[in-house]
Amino acid sequence: MAKIKIVHYINQFFAGIGGEEKADIPAELHKGEIIGPGAAFAAGFGDEAEIVGTIVCGDSYFNENIDKAKAEILGWVKDMAPDLFIAGPAFNAGRYGVACGTIAAAVSEDLGIKAITGMYVENPGADMYKDKVYILETKDSAAGMRDAVKKMTAFALKYAKGEKIGASSQEGYMNNGVRVNFFEEKRGSARAVDMLIAKLNDKPFTTEFPMPDFDRVEPNPAVKDMAHATIALVTSGGIVVKGNPDHIESSSASKYGEYSLEGVTDLDENTFETAHGGYDPVYANLDADRVLPVDVLRDLEKEGVIGKLHEKFYATVGNGTAVASAKKYGAEIGSKLKADGVDAVILTST
Numbered sequence: 001m002a003k004i005k006i007v008h009y010i011n012q013f014f015a016g017i018g019g020e021e022k023a024d025i026p027a028e029l030h031k032g033e034i035i036g037p038g039a040a041f042a043a044g045f046g047d048e049a050e051i052v053g054t055i056v057c058g059d060s061y062f063n064e065n066i067d068k069a070k071a072e073i074l075g076w077v078k079d080m081a082p083d084l085f086i087a088g089p090a091f092n093a094g095r096y097g098v099a100c101g102t103i104a105a106a107v108s109e110d111l112g113i114k115a116i117t118g119m120y121v122e123n124p125g126a127d128m129y130k131d132k133v134y135i136l137e138t139k140d141s142a143a144g145m146r147d148a149v150k151k152m153t154a155f156a157l158k159y160a161k162g163e164k165i166g167a168s169s170q171e172g173y174m175n176n177g178v179r180v181n182f183f184e185e186k187r188g189s190a191r192a193v194d195m196l197i198a199k200l201n202d203k204p205f206t207t208e209f210p211m212p213d214f215d216r217v218e219p220n221p222a223v224k225d226m227a228h229a230t231i232a233l234v235t236s237g238g239i240v241v242k243g244n245p246d247h248i249e250s251s252s253a254s255k256y257g258e259y260s261l262e263g264v265t266d267l268d269e270n271t272f273e274t275a276h277g278g279y280d281p282v283y284a285n286l287d288a289d290r291v292l293p294v295d296v297l298r299d300l301e302k303e304g305v306i307g308k309l310h311e312k313f314y315a316t317v318g319n320g321t322a323v324a325s326a327k328k329y330g331a332e333i334g335s336k337l338k339a340d341g342v343d344a345v346i347l348t349s350t
Contacts, residue, residue: 004049004160007077008038009087009103011096014142015056020247020254023060023095027069029076030054037145041086044153049160053080059095062102063251063320064277070106077107084160089118089148090125092140094252094322097125105132114159118152121174124252124320130174134159137174140324215327229343232310234333236318236326237284237291237350238276239267248317250277256316256329258336261309265298278319279350292348310342318349 012022014036034042035054042051055073062069077085085107087100097119104115109132118136119126126135136155138148151172159165168175184191191208198205223229240248246257264271267288274284274291289295297309314333318326337345 003047004045004084004157005052005080005082006041006045006049006084006086006156006160007053007055007080007082008034008041008051009055009057009073009085009100010036010038011062011090011093011099012056012058013093013096015054017056020060023058023249024064025056025058026061026065027055027057027072030056031080037089037149040145040149041153041156044149045157048157049084052082057099059093059099059252060249062099063095063249066102070103073103074106074110077113078111082113084156085113085115086152086156087115087117089136089138089145089152090120090123091138091142091144091148092120092123092322092324094124094254094320094325095249096252097123097322098128098252098320099125101125101129101133101135105129108133116152116156116159116173118148120324122323124322126174131176134165134176135174136172223344226306227304228307230308230310230341231297231306232337232340232342232345233261233292233294233297233313233348234337234345235292235313235315235348236321237315237348238274238317238319239272239284239288239292239313239315240275242271242273244273244275248275248315250275250317250319252320252322253317254325256314256333258312258314260311261294261313262311264294266295267292276317276319276350278317291350293346297346307343310337310340312340 012025013019016036017025031053033054034051038051038054055076057069085104087104090097090100100117104117107113107115116134118138120140121137136152138144155171165171195205240257241259246255248255248257269286272288274281284291292313300306301309316329
């Protein structure tokens with residue numbers, strides 16, 4: 001029996017090329033080569049499947065040149081005619097997850113070739129593509145590589161062989177909204193009573209109807225004395241110093257920037273711009289006050305409406321940024337503002 005042919009897609013980091021400094025490398029085809037985590041996949045496949053080629057692409061390059069990168073990669077995959085395409089795993093790397101989801105979905109939809117990927121549930125790529133392609137759930141970091149490869153390998157072989165794919169709870173892929181019928185040992189009423197008894201006794205149980213997990217934050221009391229308050233500006237709209245010295249990514253930002261407003265009364269086009277890739281930057285680049293209203297806050301400062309504008313602002317790009325990353329940035333920025341004696345923060349978006 002012929003081996004199942006597989007093409008593997010990975011980013012520049014897992015290919016061993018480099019980190020952020022190499023995230024702009026164009027797509028590369030390594031025909032007949034096994035690179036990075038591909039070795040673990042190959043070991044898991046044994047004699048049943050073989051990796052016939054590895055495609056490597058920088059995360060920034062892919063997300064900033066989606067149409068071009070996608071077209072080139074699809075051409076290579078079509079020529080190699082694999083039975084299955086595997087992307088990742090991407091874990092909680094936002095731009096990598098979006099790239100894996102995008103190209104896996106394109107291979108499936110445009111070429112009719114089976115495709116899978118793997119990532120952490122909070123990766124922005126998961127929400128974007130879990131209803132378009134099978135996404136195997138992984139841990140949030142590469143420390144979970146062994147578990148991810150084991151799970152993806154088993155699913156890949158089953159999928160490529162055309163075997164029946166069960167429900168997401170059975171197979172380990174993220175819920176894609178497709179209901180699959182299967183027989184339970186106990187009927188629903190009995191399972192419901194079992195869950196209720198477990199809950200009443202503070203014992204673990206698994207619900208059959210998971211609800212969305214909303215992060216609720218209680219608001220602080222209103223500022224009592226605005227005329228003497230220090231107000232800070234924080235934005236997810238990507239406003240940065242001209243030239244983007246911190247190299248904040250236009251999508252799935254891996255960092256935030258801290259910038260001085262000392263002596264700044266207006267964000268003009270010669271000194272500030274947006275790094276955001278999720279909206280038309282023209283008007284923000286012409287006048288960044290449209291996203292980060294420094295000019296208005298300076299007026300309020302002069303009029304005595306507020307005590308003063310904090311002399312630093314913080315910025316990142318919300319476009320495709322992982323929720324876990326956003327929480328981390330928020331906690332760090334909040335700690336810095338609190339240490340600086342800031343009374344209130346105005347958060348702006350796009």
